[in-house]
Amino acid sequence: MRLIDADHMKEELLWGNVFLSAIQTNTLVDLIDNQPTIDPESLRSKGHWERPSKLLNIVNCTACKTTFPGDFDEFRYCPNCGCFMENKNGGSYVKK
Numbered sequence: 001m002r003l004i005d006a007d008h009m010k011e012e013l014l015w016g017n018v019f020l021s022a023i024q025t026n027t028l029v030d031l032i033d034n035q036p037t038i039d040p041e042s043l044r045s046k047g048h049w050e051r052p053s054k055l056l057n058i059v060n061c062t063a064c065k066t067t068f069p070g071d072f073d074e075f076r077y078c079p080n081c082g083c084f085m086e087n088k089n090g091g092s093y094v095k096k
């Protein structure tokens, strides 16, 4: 999927070098306006923190498998790959 600027596309249709009839232009503008808006955050990959050992104070990102010091499990995003950290129930990760 590629995110595009719908407003810019409408400007190009209305004022750019696109030669369409008024009906065709209005149809395309309506089509663009009726498309769903996607939250870019929904495209971000997701993971969670896991503790591989009870003896070592470390956590791993399940998405990129990078190991961090144990207190990194308070981070909502992995500093290495940027994925959003969910808790086991699917919500955002918040340390107790």
Ligand SMILES: [Zn+2]
Pocket: 047, 061, 062, 063, 064, 065, 066, 078, 079, 080, 081, 082, 083
């Ligand atoms: Zn990661």
